[in-house]
Amino acid sequence: MLIYILFLFFILWSIRFYFRNKRAKDLINKIPGPPTLPIIGNLLMFNVSIENLWNVLRDLNKRYYPITKFWLGFIPMISVHHPDDLEILLSSMKHIDKGSSYKYLHPWFKTGLLTSSGEKWKHRRQILTPAFHFNILKKYTIITNDNSKMFIRMLKTQKDESVHNLLSLCSNYTLNTICETAMGVALDKIDAEIAKQYKNAVNEVGNIVIYRAIRPYIQDWMLNPLMQIARKQKQSLKIFRDFSNKVLIERKAHKQLTNAPLKDLNKSSKSHNYEDTFFGDRKKLAMLDLLLEAEKRGLIDDNGIKEEIGTFMLAGHDTTGMALVYVIMLLAENSEYQDKARSEVITILNRSKGEIRMEEIRDLHYLERCIKESLRLFPPVSALSRCLKEDLKLKDYVIPAGTEIGCHIFDVHRDPNFWPEPEKFDPDRFLPERIQGRHPFSYIPFSAGPRNCIGQRFALMEMKSLMAHILYNFKLEPVSRTSDIKLLLNLVTQPSKPVHTRFIRIDNNNEHI
Numbered sequence: 001m002l003i004y005i006l007f008l009f010f011i012l013w014s015i016r017f018y019f020r021n022k023r024a025k026d027l028i029n030k031i032p033g034p035p036t037l038p039i040i041g042n043l044l045m046f047n048v049s050i051e052n053l054w055n056v057l058r059d060l061n062k063r064y065y066p067i068t069k070f071w072l073g074f075i076p077m078i079s080v081h082h083p084d085d086l087e088i089l090l091s092s093m094k095h096i097d098k099g100s101s102y103k104y105l106h107p108w109f110k111t112g113l114l115t116s117s118g119e120k121w122k123h124r125r126q127i128l129t130p131a132f133h134f135n136i137l138k139k140y141t142i143i144t145n146d147n148s149k150m151f152i153r154m155l156k157t158q159k160d161e162s163v164h165n166l167l168s169l170c171s172n173y174t175l176n177t178i179c180e181t182a183m184g185v186a187l188d189k190i191d192a193e194i195a196k197q198y199k200n201a202v203n204e205v206g207n208i209v210i211y212r213a214i215r216p217y218i219q220d221w222m223l224n225p226l227m228q229i230a231r232k233q234k235q236s237l238k239i240f241r242d243f244s245n246k247v248l249i250e251r252k253a254h255k256q257l258t259n260a261p262l263k264d265l266n267k268s269s270k271s272h273n274y275e276d277t278f279f280g281d282r283k284k285l286a287m288l289d290l291l292l293e294a295e296k297r298g299l300i301d302d303n304g305i306k307e308e309i310g311t312f313m314l315a316g317h318d319t320t321g322m323a324l325v326y327v328i329m330l331l332a333e334n335s336e337y338q339d340k341a342r343s344e345v346i347t348i349l350n351r352s353k354g355e356i357r358m359e360e361i362r363d364l365h366y367l368e369r370c371i372k373e374s375l376r377l378f379p380p381v382s383a384l385s386r387c388l389k390e391d392l393k394l395k396d397y398v399i400p401a402g403t404e405i406g407c408h409i410f411d412v413h414r415d416p417n418f419w420p421e422p423e424k425f426d427p428d429r430f431l432p433e434r435i436q437g438r439h440p441f442s443y444i445p446f447s448a449g450p451r452n453c454i455g456q457r458f459a460l461m462e463m464k465s466l467m468a469h470i471l472y473n474f475k476l477e478p479v480s481r482t483s484d485i486k487l488l489l490n491l492v493t494q495p496s497k498p499v500h501t502r503f504i505r506i507d508n509n510n511e512h513i
């Protein structure tokens with residue numbers, strides 16, 4: 001009976017949608033795309049396993065390059081791949097609203113920086129930007145260096161040769177690092193059980209969001225406790241809420257204990273010393289302190305702060321963890337490039353007595369090229385979307401207001417028109433002379449324009465720190481291969497099965513670790 005009522009609801013809603021959107025439909029139908037069925041559009045194409053969803057989307061992109069449309073019932077979706085079109089979309093200040101799939105993240109993060117729009121987004125971005133100022137990142141390198149060394153010490157407790165599941169290994173490092181830098185709280189000191197539950201809950205959020213994004217006809221009110229998806233959502237919500245509360249309480253208590261006021265954050269960036277603002281005499285202050293200071297001045301409340309805790313914990317750990325997985329796999333597979341990166345690392349770490357601070361991060365040029373090439377081949381955020389507030393004129397088509405427009409970064413990065421031999425791992429693509437003249441929107445692992453990734457320099461620094469320590473201490477050999485992995489569409493681009501690499505200890509008489 002319930003099914004019939006739902007189906008009736010769907011039909012009525014679809015008919016209403018159709019008549020209200022005739023002009024939009026005519027414009028969208030000019031764009032090439034697969035044939036549709038009445039009412040359900042292309043929904044059947046997406047009625048596949050989560051493993052196959054990735055291929056369905058890639059096939060569509062390839063077949064209708066450089067722009068395609070498909071219909072989820074009466075909801076049109078546009079997918080663009082040409083860097084010219086991406087430049088028009090992403091660099092616009094008008095089209096900064098996220099696509100509807102981001103609303104499935106709202107139960108966990110409400111409208112934090114990643115999911116908010118309009119004035120709220122501008123205001124939050126303004127408050128949070130100083131947290132990634134160069135001088136602040138410089139201080140964060142103390143934490144990334146310590147955490148990288150801890151990672152190496154842990155690996156060295158194993159035999160001379162050991163095989164590791166990369167995802168859990170790398171996400172441990174990135175979760176600890178984001179927690180300690182941004183939240184000012186060392187995760188393993190909070191509660192190991194909460195940390196473990198939190199990591200599992202992040203995975204669950206990804207699955208729920210994708211499940212709902214390809215079934216937009218499922219409304220919030222339709223979720224009932226008998227559905228497995230609703231039960232999982234409830235459980236993970238509780239874990240996220242407990243986690244944010246705990247982090248906030250701990251940090252507020254710490255602030256009361258130290259009781260040192262932060263300096264005025266209102267001054268312009270030129271005259272203002274952010275290093276003093278954050279660290280003062282105490283050396284370790286976090287992004288969360290910036291938010292607590294903004295709270296004092298009435299710019300944000302406790303709920304707003306919790307939105308940002310959730311947002312930064314998610315955006316800042318899973319992405320970088322997954323990026324590290326791919327760099328390790330690609331260097332393990334390409335021993336020639338691995339050796340080249342190691343020889344640079346040895347020179348620099350011998351000079352710095354095994355410490356990696358901002359100076360060393362800056363000088364690791366070859367390693368940076370390897371990381372950038374890995375982010376090209378395996379961008380951790382494989383797709384993003386926007387909802388248009390007004391009509392958008394792309395190179396060849398007008399996309400009407402209200403439409404969802406997506407971009408599959410993975411395919412943009414493998415477009416042979418911009419990347420010769422796109423499947424090949426070649427770090428020298430990022431030599432300065434080869435970057436010159438390349439379309440800036442043909443490489444967008446951190447998106448681009450006003451809503452680009454606020455944490456991108458932090459992420460690169462964190463990755464360089466760990467990779468340099470790994471290469472100094474271990475030779476990497478492939479166990480799983482990138483050519484064998486099946487990718488899943490999720491919040492981050494993840495392999496469908498665990499992937500492993502062999503770490504072989506290098507006897508370098510290294511007393512620095």
Ligand code: HEM
Nearest residue numbers: 113114315316319320323381384446447451453454455459
């Ligand atoms: C390799 C690692 C990372 C990658 C590939 C990555 C990628 C991205 C991408 C593609 C976006 C745009 C998303 C969209 O438009 O929907 C984004 C936004 C964002 N990222 Fe990252 N990110 C990484 C690391 C980080 C880190 C370490 C942090 C925090 C410390 C962070 C925080 C954010 C936030 C808060 C946003 C939303 C920005 C806004 O809308 O103003 N990310 N990231």
